[in-house]
Amino acid sequence: MSKDIGPWRRLSNKTVYENPWIRVEHHEVITPGGTEGIYGKVCFQSKAVGVLPLDEEGYTYLVKQFRYPLEVESWEIPEGGCPLDASAVATARKELAEETGLRAQRCFKLMDMHLSNSVCDESAEVFLALDLTQGEADLEPTEDIEVQRLALHEAIAMAMDGRITDAISVAALLKLRILLSECGGDMTKLLSTLAEVA
Known part of the structure; x- marks a missing residue:
């Protein structure tokens, strides 16, 4: 052994x-x-997935839900658990639709993460979702979610000032901010640096 x-x-x-x-x-x-x-x-027993939706007007969508282990409400990007043998991007699209009603035509891999790696093996895949259409949300019985549409820069400010503390959300928002800055705000240029996933 x-x-x-x-x-x-x-x-x-x-x-x-x-x-x-x-x-x-x-x-x-x-x-x-x-x-x-x-x-x-x-x-x-699953992989975490996060999805950062961005619409054509430069707005994103956050969800607020009560996190039982912390006993607090938390603003986050849409997230969920993906079975280890399932497609992470398919699960991310499903979580986005369930929590916000949004359907994404295009998804790009934004990052891989390890979460709390001193005590656990949890990993995460995070995606940028574009070309959004609005449908109906379909929450799970354990979810009580409030959705907020806000300008991307406002969501980034929430990550910077501590109103968002969820690690996946903070990392995704700040990485997107840095990538946009490096590309001079040119979304086409930014997308050329990311891998589109089906």
Whole structure:
């Protein structure tokens, strides 16, 4: 069972809790410094996806929902969980439609992320959604969502001043701001730097 993991040596690995969304493992380890220790690892049963919608007038859409673990309301870009064997962009489109009613004709890969990588293996894929059409939202039973359409620069200001604290949302908004700045605000030039995904 012993296995080298980079500069660490894992001596044992035991699942101590599991549900449809996460698995918690207890590891006995030898640290990079050569000492014996333990490591708790949260393994996610899905990948996180985020989608930053941008309409032709330069407006984006945020959703506000109550986040149970933090016990607070949170403004975010549309997000959700994607089964590990499913298409991340297809799931992102589905989450966008469910939460906001928006359908995107074009999606571009904006970034990959690792979330809270000191204790978990959760990863995320984030997309920029364009050519939007409005339809009906279709919320899941666990969701109570408020949607707000606002100018992109206002959403970026919310990420900068702390009104948005969700990591995927902050990263997506600030990356888009930097890319737009580097391209002189030219969206066509910006899109040429991103991969369009079907």
